[in-house]
Amino acid sequence: MGLRAHRRSLAARRLVLMLPLLAITVVLVLVLDYFFADSPVLVGSLSLLLMLPVAMWLIRLQLRPMLSLFRALTGSVTSFRDGDFSFSLRWPGRDELGDLVDAHNELGNVLREQRLGLVQRELLLDTMVQNTPVAMLLVAEGGPIVYGNLAARRLLNQGRKLEGHALDAVLKLAATPLREAMARGGDGLFSVGEDDEEEVFHLARRGFRLNGRAHELLLLRQLTVELRRQEVQTWKKVIRVISHELNNSLAPVASLAHSGAELVRRGQIERLPEILGTIEERARHLEGFIRGYARFAKLPSPRLETVTWPEFVSRLASQIAFGVIGDLPEEAARFDLAQMEQALLNLLKNAHESGSAAGDVQLSVRRHSGTLRIEVLDRGTGMNDAVLTNALVPFYSTKRSGTGLGLALAREIAEAHGGRIALGNREDGGLMVALVLPA
Template sequence: MVALVLFGVAATAACTALLAGWLAPWQAALAAAAMVGAAMGIAVWRTFVPLRALFRALAGTVAGYRDGDFSFGITWDRYGDLVELVDAHNELGQALRDQRLSLVQRELLLDTMVQNTPVAMLLLDPSRRVVLGNIAARRMLGDGRRLEGHALDELLDAAPAAVGEAFARGGDGMFTVGDEDHEDIYHLARRMFRLNGRRHELVLLRQMTAELRRQEVQTWKKVIRVISHELNNSLAPIASLAHSGAELLRRGQYEKLPIALATIEERARHLEGFLRDYARFAKLPSPRTEPMRLPQFVEKLRTQMDFAIDGTVPDEVARFDPAQLEQALLNLIKNAHESGTAPGTVSLAVRRIADGWRIDVLDRGSGMNESVLENALLPFYSTKRSGTGLGLALAREIAEAHGGRIALLNRDGGGLCVSVVLPRQTDNG
């Protein structure tokens, strides 16, 4: 532009000198200025019109980038400095296109993994409506239909009662769906996080039936080894002491016989008690149900073990086997006291539900990690050094013998909730 201005001044002076021979000085200057000005205007117009077009193109591509459209490109070969700007702009567009393609591929991969995982996954917005539900979730809660946009409560109303109860208790846990012949065991996990500044909840429902069946086989093998070890530990000294007793009799050393016989008796009684505990679990008799008033039953429990009552026990009559249910609940309350909970925080709640009764044993201990939660209902599984692993398994057997079920859930704020659900029974059943 400086060169163009200097050229215009020089051209105007030259034209003025040339025209001064024919015109008056002021007329020559005016004519020269008009001619040179017109020429310079044409030159400026031819220079700035393409520049304006370039600037409009740059503004348009920037607006496209803002809207997520990275398909634009610009070609420019007029001025060196602007060529560098256009090339840098095109390189930015290519980088954005590559990043967009990479994100699309990663989103596609993630969606494929989410949709094809056997774990049912639900993403819920703050209003508890489904934002995303994978194929497994559709099969479990929607009969194969899409779940997006549906309210969670609406889906749970149409689901089995055990699913709704597991969600109602909150936290992670395990629950059983179906009857004894067609039983499916699920692990429920719930996690809260923020997405786009709003709280969302991710729900995972993992079917554990096949895995637990495999675990049960391994557990039974372990049980056989334990029983075999215990039998050998008792029978070997009994056989040795019996042989020693026979030798004492042969030699006439009768004064040592009482010691040998007492040891034999002690080992035999230990073995008897060991086998009786296991046989009690293996040979659980069918429940003999009878009508029981719930407040009286709970008060009888409190005479045997200390716990608080959460809420009010309904003053109604239910049918169950009082001896078996008492044994199951005492085992659960004992486990709650041994969970590391503070004194006085073990409580029992009895609530009426649509199809029966729910009895919750609550504590404020350390709860269960995912591994323990998945195996806690297996027979003979225990995290205690001296535990038999029969307490929870026996409670589960008793609940299922009554036609009910048992569920374990970690409580919000710490602790465990063990729920025993019993169906409503008529006077004849």
């Protein structure tokens, strides 16, 4: 409050300094009027002639500090533009110019703190990018490499800098699979090396505009260790499932065979047909189990053919019961008839085994936004979050005698056709499984 009491406006200070000039002017006019009373024009001219230099000198004296301040402001703003925020200014008066100087200094402090924080974040980001195991390349339109981290340098240029080099020139020295993956465009996997030295990489490409110019970000991630770890886990799971199924079938077969041999030794052959029938049933179950795994592992590439929907749905209906929601598309579709039939039969079979009434198992086929959506719906118990998360994983099953291949095989078939599979619980109970294919 005390400082506020001593505040004086810029206009007031200028007025106080002009008062002596006004007083001198009045005195000078009175003196000249005393000597030249008969010539007022002469009095005015002499007064103006004598006081104009004094007024100019006094105005210049008052404006000199202000002009110096304005030059300093111009210089400091130029420094701000160049990224130097270390300058501050000082103004002795507590007036509007003082407020301007205070605001200028405060702005400099804020910009300096922001610049320091930005530099620290840039250092942190650069440290993270440089030390990530993912090779990162930023390429400008036309081919010159704008940025490459340490992993990219080691992978593509023996640890040397990549900035400024043309991407095509760098790729000429790279492995052939990498050049082929780049030529294909889009994301994808490729392998470098052979046998035990094979390395698997994932290539991701994203385009964007930077400073009005097209750029592309290339990410090369080595997946060998991760894939091998997943491969080992998958094999362990396969072996565990197969061992469990083999034990469940072979143990009773061995026991029944021993019992049959004992009955033959005793001459009691009345129960032999029953025992042999049970052995045959277990053997056929085991045969079907192994055939299912072989079919999943040897799924061939789809052989596309034109299929009309009424004919296809009739083929399905002759093998399993279901209802149809809405009208079938009039346009024919192109897919592998046998594979798509196998996928939908698996889904319809799962729907019947979900606890749903047979009349609530339904099929819907419709076109939407350039895609073909085939839905299998039921009113069973649905799936909880844990089951939904793992339902498409091969060999995962919640059924006592399930192989965990039905949904996984349907997904493989959908993806082989360039589509995908989607699962979701229905609002009023039950499950929806959709095959989304290119139209």
